[in-house]
Amino acid sequence: MRWTFKPIPSIETINHLVDVLQIDTAIATLLVQRGITSFDAAKRFFRPTLEDLHDPFLMKDMDKAVARIKKAFVAGERIMVYGDYDVDGTTAVALMASYLQNHYSNIETYIPDRYTEGYGISYKGIEYAHDNEITLIIALDCGIKAVDKVACAKEKGIDFIICDHHRPGEIIPEAVAVLDPKRNDCSYPYKELCGCGVGFKLIQALSTNFEETIEDLIPYLDLVATAIGADIVPITGENRILAYYGLKVIREKPRTGFKAIIKEMKRPITTITDVVFTIAPRINAAGRMKHGIHAVKLLTEENIETAIEFASEIENYNNNRKEKDQLITKEALTQIEENNDINKYTTVVYDPNWHKGVIGIVASRLIETYYRPTLVFTKSGDKFAASARSVKGFDVYEALEACSEFIEQFGGHKYAAGLTLKEDQFENFKNKFEEVVGKTIDKKLLMPEITLDIPLDFDKITPRFYRILKQFAPFGPNNMAPIFMSKNIYDSGHANGIGEDEKHLKCKLYQKQNEISFNAIGFNLGNKTSLLENKKTVKIAYHIDENVWKGITSLQLRLKDIKENTFI
Numbered sequence: 001m002r003w004t005f006k007p008i009p010s011i012e013t014i015n016h017l018v019d020v021l022q023i024d025t026a027i028a029t030l031l032v033q034r035g036i037t038s039f040d041a042a043k044r045f046f047r048p049t050l051e052d053l054h055d056p057f058l059m060k061d062m063d064k065a066v067a068r069i070k071k072a073f074v075a076g077e078r079i080m081v082y083g084d085y086d087v088d089g090t091t092a093v094a095l096m097a098s099y100l101q102n103h104y105s106n107i108e109t110y111i112p113d114r115y116t117e118g119y120g121i122s123y124k125g126i127e128y129a130h131d132n133e134i135t136l137i138i139a140l141d142c143g144i145k146a147v148d149k150v151a152c153a154k155e156k157g158i159d160f161i162i163c164d165h166h167r168p169g170e171i172i173p174e175a176v177a178v179l180d181p182k183r184n185d186c187s188y189p190y191k192e193l194c195g196c197g198v199g200f201k202l203i204q205a206l207s208t209n210f211e212e213t214i215e216d217l218i219p220y221l222d223l224v225a226t227a228i229g230a231d232i233v234p235i236t237g238e239n240r241i242l243a244y245y246g247l248k249v250i251r252e253k254p255r256t257g258f259k260a261i262i263k264e265m266k267r268p269i270t271t272i273t274d275v276v277f278t279i280a281p282r283i284n285a286a287g288r289m290k291h292g293i294h295a296v297k298l299l300t301e302e303n304i305e306t307a308i309e310f311a312s313e314i315e316n317y318n319n320n321r322k323e324k325d326q327l328i329t330k331e332a333l334t335q336i337e338e339n340n341d342i343n344k345y346t347t348v349v350y351d352p353n354w355h356k357g358v359i360g361i362v363a364s365r366l367i368e369t370y371y372r373p374t375l376v377f378t379k380s381g382d383k384f385a386a387s388a389r390s391v392k393g394f395d396v397y398e399a400l401e402a403c404s405e406f407i408e409q410f411g412g413h414k415y416a417a418g419l420t421l422k423e424d425q426f427e428n429f430k431n432k433f434e435e436v437v438g439k440t441i442d443k444k445l446l447m448p449e450i451t452l453d454i455p456l457d458f459d460k461i462t463p464r465f466y467r468i469l470k471q472f473a474p475f476g477p478n479n480m481a482p483i484f485m486s487k488n489i490y491d492s493g494h495a496n497g498i499g500e501d502e503k504h505l506k507c508k509l510y511q512k513q514n515e516i517s518f519n520a521i522g523f524n525l526g527n528k529t530s531l532l533e534n535k536k537t538v539k540i541a542y543h544i545d546e547n548v549w550k551g552i553t554s555l556q557l558r559l560k561d562i563k564e565n566t567f568i
Helices: 011-021 025-033 039-046 062-075 087-101 123-131 147-155 195-207 214-230 237-252 256-265 272-290 293-300 304-338 356-369 396-401 423-440 463-470 526-535
Strands: 002-005 078-083 107-110 134-140 159-163 177-179 347-350 374-380 383-389 409-412 416-422 449-452 484-491 496-498 504-511 517-522 538-549 552-564
Touching: 011 025, 011 039, 025 463, 062 134, 062 159, 062 177, 062 195, 078 087, 078 123, 087 107, 087 134, 087 195, 087 214, 087 272, 087 293, 107 123, 107 293, 123 134, 123 147, 134 195, 147 159, 159 195, 177 195, 195 214, 195 237, 214 237, 214 272, 237 272, 256 272, 256 293, 256 304, 272 293, 272 304, 272 356, 293 304, 304 347, 304 356, 347 356, 347 423, 356 374, 356 383, 383 396, 383 423, 396 409, 396 416, 396 423, 416 423, 463 538, 484 526, 496 526, 504 526, 517 538, 526 552
Parallel strands: 002 449, 078 107, 078 134, 134 159, 159 177, 347 374, 517 552
Antiparallel strands: 374 383, 383 416, 409 416, 484 504, 484 538, 496 504, 504 517, 538 552
């Protein structure tokens, strides 16, 4: 692991926050690192309010989208709500469909089949719409590059409203309205909404026609928070407000489908991390293993008994997904070793029998072993299809753009993308991708990095300090849970490995200069036990969290890494 510190902010700015907020220097430093430099900014950070959401009509084409939906209502048109099969897409469809159905009955939902239709708008979906006399499609989390498909729909008398958040291509589809804050000609103040977030802005705009307030839309925010967490968008600005209130809904009054998932899991959901690692994989599992429409049905179901049945089915899909991704990861690691690809700048693996629904997860798993941009290919019809994942700091989307001569279709983000290509272009693409990454990647990015916020002495870790720290949540990209570094640390003498194969580390750590101690847990750090032998002093990187044992709550350290005291 590479340890790097965030830049130290100006002392003047830190001291200003210390004075106006009456807080500890460490807390003030953490705030300034997150761009919070004034009393008002701190107030907005610690007390998110729905009043700070932007006017949805600041988004280009919003007025056109609202006018077209109103026209459809008046004319009694059939409306299709169309979305991708991942968490962002299915939550967006559930949000839009359930909102529209409160005001208008002629609504249909559609999720493309991952295997027969692929990502985004499909010709099959357009044909279905035409055959069923649908004249307006609201596309969510997809469509920004569907120029030909939107044109095809137009020829059939079908209008499109696109709600997307991906990067546009050179040509914007000729839809009635294209809502995407990443459009170059869109001056919307916040650019990092997820697809479900763009959908929320549309219902926020529509709500002005029904004498509804923003409070009336709060019940939909559990879906938005789930999409924000799953799609790994920055938790800043509007996203932080939406996630904050969405988590509150999940904790206090979740929709029936979420209640069923939580009942199936037998554990509460309190943080974005809980959402990302418990709710999101289950919603995703429907699209990966069966069909995304099952997720939409669960998320829009209002009868608890029926929702529990749906949740039980999805739990089975998720268990099946786990088995497949573990098996494929093992096969892919064997392939890398057998092909002697260990020392390359990239990982590109292929097997025609790998399940297309889990190759993205497998790509992420491979990065845990070989830390480099990774693509996992499988056969999809007569094409090769892949999921791409990247390492921190490297834009895999741009790398794919540089290889576009060999690619049929691709789309995605900086750290995650999907693509298809013809079988005879696979080797050409593989070689070109290795060449592009090798020339453009900063070689230090090929070693995993821990970004440390600030050094911290144990005597600063108090219940009051942690209470303030908890208010930094919800955590996520651009507002990650702080990682601290402490030095001159030694173990009480009872450090030991725990869990299967003793792969986790449990210890009690002291700091020499103050002799204050904390219990600590280090997941997957069992191999670091020897560093703590004979009370050797070390440096540690860690989060601060709480441990509840037999009804007693205490602060503990969640270790990220341990190094000898001589270097970082």
